[in-house]
Amino acid sequence: MSTNLPSIADEHFARARAGEPTAFAALVRTHQRSVFSLALRMLGSREAADDLAQDVFLQLHLNLATIESSAHMTFWLRKVVTHRAIDRLRQRPRVEVASLDDEPEIADVAVAADPLLQRHLRALVAELPSSARAVVVLRYQEDLDPLEIARTLEMPINTVKSHLKRSLASLRERLGVTSPDAFEELGYE
């Protein structure tokens, strides 16, 4: 028999809704990595990402009463940060691509195996159109499936799949990756 014990995230959420500042600070610490990274991958600038991420958490504090659960809050955060990032990008059509010095040091040896490739990929993702970029970031940073991405971005699922298909093809072409069957294997046809 399984017991349905509230998680720590649920407890922090409930206490934050009740007005406890320490609980809200715990929520920020829990979600700041995801929110900041979404903003960074979308806006391409650490400073802009920091500013947007802070605004999103302030907006969260104002809207806590309308959020029903910690799971709903996770969805809400992803939705708001990506929508606001897209809005900001549309206000300034020219993308500010992150400089090589703008990235924090990554201590993970496995990740640092090919840092230049990863930086190149991040730069290419930053050049995608805003909607396509949001789809790619939600897919590969947040590990959302196309249906979850569609709900987050309020976009038809076929549009999500189309963005993924075209973006991967574009990235593959620009990287010089030649694998005719790779896309079929990914299951997006």
Place this chain on the structure above:
Amino acid sequence: MNDDLEHELRRALRPVDPGEDFTRAVMARLQSPNVVSLPRARPHSRVQRVLPWAPAALAASLLMTIMLTHQHRKEEQELAEGLRAREELLLALRVTSEKLDIAYQVVHTTNSTPM
């Protein structure tokens, strides 16, 4: 390059932390007098957010229902009392009629007896 593009994308887009100062900055902005924040988050139903006049309308509707129900019950009570009174009257008339019949028979029997 035969590396899985998706695998590389996941590695490239791995989340990064904004740093310890981030939480402090957010909390400092929350405490700023320029920020309007709710002192205590209370759960509001979706109905109340969309229809703020709903509680007052509901109370008025409930009161009217109670009043109409009370009026209806009063009328029913009066009707029942009326019916009871009618039944009692009919019973009284029936008893009187029976007694009159008996008296009539007694009188007629007495008169027909030869002297």
